[in-house]
Amino acid sequence: MERGSALLKRMLWWGVRIGRCGSSSPKPAGFGIPQVLNQTLVILIVTLTITVHMRHGCRCAVICVEGNIASGKTTCLDYFAKTSSIEVLTEPVLKWRNVRGHNLLGLMYQDSSRWGITLQTYIQLTMLDQHTRPMISPLRMMERSIHSAKHIFVENLYRSGKMPEVDYVVLTEWFEWITKNTNVSVDLIVYLQTSPETCYERLKNRCREEEKIIAMEYLEAIHQLYEEWLIKQTLFKVPSPVLVIQADNDMQKIIEKYEENRDRILTPYNMQHCL
Numbered sequence: 712m713e714r715g716s717a718l719l720k721r722m723l724w725w726g727v728r729i730g731r732c733g734s735s736s737p738k739p740a741g742f743g744i745p746q747v748l749n750q751t752l753v754i755l756i757v758t759l760t761i762t763v764h765m766r767h768g769c770r771c772a773v774i775c776v777e778g779n780i781a782s783g784k785t786t787c788l789d790y791f792a793k794t795s796s797i798e799v800l801t802e803p804v805l806k807w808r809n810v811r812g813h814n815l816l817g818l819m820y821q822d823s824s825r826w827g828i829t830l831q832t833y834i835q836l837t838m839l840d841q842h843t844r845p846m847i848s849p850l851r852m853m854e855r856s857i858h859s860a861k862h863i864f865v866e867n868l869y870r871s872g873k874m875p876e877v878d879y880v881v882l883t884e885w886f887e888w889i890t891k892n893t894n895v896s897v898d899l900i901v902y903l904q905t906s907p908e909t910c911y912e913r914l915k916n917r918c919r920e921e922e923k924i925i926a927m928e929y930l931e932a933i934h935q936l937y938e939e940w941l942i943k944q945t946l947f948k949v950p951s952p953v954l955v956i957q958a959d960n961d962m963q964k965i966i967e968k969y970e971e972n973r974d975r976i977l978t979p980y981n982m983q984h985c986l
Contacts, residue, residue: 771846775856778903779933781913783958783965784854790969791852795977798848802855803837817921827868828878834860835885842895850977857895861886862947863936897951901976902941903958907931
C-alpha cells in the first residue's frame with residue numbers, strides 16, 4: 712500500500728509539471744514540449760495513475776474551493792480545468808434553479824424563512840451526490856462542499872433567526888449521519904479569502920437574477936462564518952488542511968496567485984504551507 716501510494720504521488724507530481732509546461736506559465740529551461748505531445752503525456756500519466764490507484768487501493772484526492780458568493784470560485788475551477796487534467800465539479804446550481812419546474816434558489820432569496828430549510832435539504836442531497844459519485848481522475852476539484860453547505864449556509868440561516876431550531880437540528884442529524892456513514896472526506900480546502908465589499912461589487916456586475924436582492928449584510932455574515940470556520944477554526948471541525956489565497960485582486964493577479972500555488976493545490980500531499 713505504501714509503495715503504491717508513493718508511486719501515485721510521484722506520477723501526480725509529473726502530471727502537474729507537464730500540465731504546467733503546457734499552460735501560459737513560463738517554461739523551465741530545457742523543458743519545451745510540443746503541445747500535442749504534452750497533452751498526450753498528460754493523458755498517459757493520468758491513465759497510468761488511475762491504474763496504480765486501483766491496483767494498490769490508493770484513494771484519489773478531493774480539493775474543495777471555498778469562499779463567499781462572488782469570491783471567484785468558478786474562475787478558479789475554470790482555470791484549473793483548462794490548464795490541467797483534473798476532474799472539476801461545479802456547484803449544481805442548475806438543479807437548485809429547476810427542481811421539477813421550481814426555482815428553489817430564487818424562492819429562498821425571496822423568503823429565506825419559508826424556503827431556507829427546503830433549499831438546504833436539497834443542497835445537502837445534491838452535494839452528497841457530488842462527493843460520492845465515481846471519480847474519473849486521481850484529482851477532483853469541487854466548488855464548495857457538503858461541509859460548507861452545513862457549516863456556513865445552514866448556520867447562517869439559524870443564527871439569523873430564519874431557520875427554526877427544530878429544522879436546524881434535523882439537518883444537523885442528517886449531516887452527522889452522512890459524515891459518519893459515507894465518504895465525504897476532503898484532502899485540501901482552497902479558501903478564496905475575499906472582502907464582502909469586493910464580493911458585493913462583483914455580484915452587482917455579473918447580474919444574476921436571483922442575486923439582485925442579496926444585501927451587503929448577507930455577504931458580511933457569510934464572510935464572518937467562513938473566517939470563524941477556516942481561519943480561526945473555532946466554529947466547527949475543519950475536514951482538511953486549508954490553503955488561503957487572497958482573492959480581492961483583479962483577474963490577472965488572481966490567476967498569477969493560482970499559478971504560484973499550482974503545485975500546492977494540485978498535489979494536496981504538499982500540506983506544509985497550509986493552515
